[in-house]
Amino acid sequence: MRTVPLGNTGVQVSVFCLGTMYFGSSTDATTSYQLLDQYVEAGGSFLDTANIYARWVPGYVGGESEILLGRWMRERNARSKLFLASKVGFEMPGVRRGLRASQIEEECEKSLKRLGVDTVDLYYAHCDDCNTPVEETMEAFDKLVKAGKIRFIGASNFSAWRLEEARWVSQTHGWAEYCCIQQRYSYVRPKPGANFDPQVAANEDLLDYCKTRGITLLAYSPLLRGAYTRSDRPFPEQYVGPDTEARVAVLKAVAEEKRATANQIVLAWMIHSEPCVIPLVAASTTDQLRENLGALNIALGVDDMVRLNNASA
Numbered sequence: 001m002r003t004v005p006l007g008n009t010g011v012q013v014s015v016f017c018l019g020t021m022y023f024g025s026s027t028d029a030t031t032s033y034q035l036l037d038q039y040v041e042a043g044g045s046f047l048d049t050a051n052i053y054a055r056w057v058p059g060y061v062g063g064e065s066e067i068l069l070g071r072w073m074r075e076r077n078a079r080s081k082l083f084l085a086s087k088v089g090f091e092m093p094g095v096r097r098g099l100r101a102s103q104i105e106e107e108c109e110k111s112l113k114r115l116g117v118d119t120v121d122l123y124y125a126h127c128d129d130c131n132t133p134v135e136e137t138m139e140a141f142d143k144l145v146k147a148g149k150i151r152f153i154g155a156s157n158f159s160a161w162r163l164e165e166a167r168w169v170s171q172t173h174g175w176a177e178y179c180c181i182q183q184r185y186s187y188v189r190p191k192p193g194a195n196f197d198p199q200v201a202a203n204e205d206l207l208d209y210c211k212t213r214g215i216t217l218l219a220y221s222p223l224l225r226g227a228y229t230r231s232d233r234p235f236p237e238q239y240v241g242p243d244t245e246a247r248v249a250v251l252k253a254v255a256e257e258k259r260a261t262a263n264q265i266v267l268a269w270m271i272h273s274e275p276c277v278i279p280l281v282a283a284s285t286t287d288q289l290r291e292n293l294g295a296l297n298i299a300l301g302v303d304d305m306v307r308l309n310n311a312s313a
């Protein structure tokens with residue numbers, strides 16, 4: 001699988017990151033193993049999890065995805081070949097929401113234990129915390145980097161100005177800086193004023209900021225849970241905006257020309273974007289993942305990209 005730079009870290013990562021949010025909960029262990037094997041067979045090595053996955057699924061408390069990944073990595077002896085990302089910040093049973101130093105330290109230890117590893121390659125602030133001084137948060141992350149418990153840090157669900165504030169604090173003190181931002185992002189755009197709280201969608205301002213600072217954008221929920229191709233999955237109401245119809249029409253036209261599916265064009269469009277956007281590719285069946293990985297073989301020319309980018313009402 002093609003690799004791309006992760007921000008300014010000097011490290012290359014797989015252009016598709018595998019989202020493992022439901023592994024070990026809604027997606028049973030056998031299927032989760034099949035999906036992990038399938039992704040690795042396709043040459044992928046970038047896995048995304050979080051301490052809270054998937055605490056909202058009835059019967060689960062969070063940590064199940066990390067535990068499953070830990071077991072699978074041990075059984076496959078795969079740790080050294082992988083680039084592993086996890087997150088801290090959202091609430092889960094026994095843990096309050098926030099980015100206090102004590103919380104970052106404690107949650108990192110728990111994640112390392114569940115994953116059965118010494119180091120997490122990329123550790124995200126899963127959400128912003130305006131009640132904790134930025135200095136406290138960034139220093140805590142920096143200490144984990146210095147201790148070798150994490151290699152790089154990223155942010156998720158942040159606004160551009162808060163990312164810049166964090167960058168300034170880190171640079172002032174010589175601490176680790178956020179190298180990437182993981183945000184809600186798809187091909188159709190949210191309608192003006194759409195609210196996803198506690199999630200934050202990428203907007204033009206953030207894209208501009210990332211480009212200027214060399215920060216990588218990772219797109220979560222890129223396929224809107226299948227809405228591009230499934231009649232049982234209407235677009236969430238936040239996406240039913242003035243240009244949704246026009247964008248879906250161009251997407252479907254390009255898909256037909258390329259003999260591809262709309263899902264594949266969404267993912268191909270992201271990795272052909274300049275700078276490249278890394279999608280968090282998720283699936284709950286091997287057929288879905290096969291389709292999604294097929295996007296790696298789609299070539300979009302400059303004309304295709306211009307058409308896709310410019311589609312609006």
Ligand SMILES: NC(=O)c1ccc[n+]([C@@H]2O[C@H](COP(=O)([O-])OP(=O)(O)OC[C@H]3O[C@@H](n4cnc5c(N)ncnc54)[C@H](OP(=O)(O)O)[C@@H]3O)[C@@H](O)[C@H]2O)c1
Pocket residue numbers: 018019020021022048049126156157182183199219220221222223224225226229230263280281282283284287288289291292
């Ligand atoms: N940082 C954050 O706050 C945040 C938030 C959300 C997610 N994430 C990360 O992003 C990853 C992806 O998020 P997501 O699950 O919301 O992504 P998504 O792309 O919106 O949805 C994935 C789901 O779409 C359906 N699907 C996938 N491929 C399909 C296909 N080819 N045809 C039809 N349906 C298909 C499946 O739903 P069914 O299972 O129903 O079939 C699959 O579980 C997560 O695993 C997690 O790592 C991060």
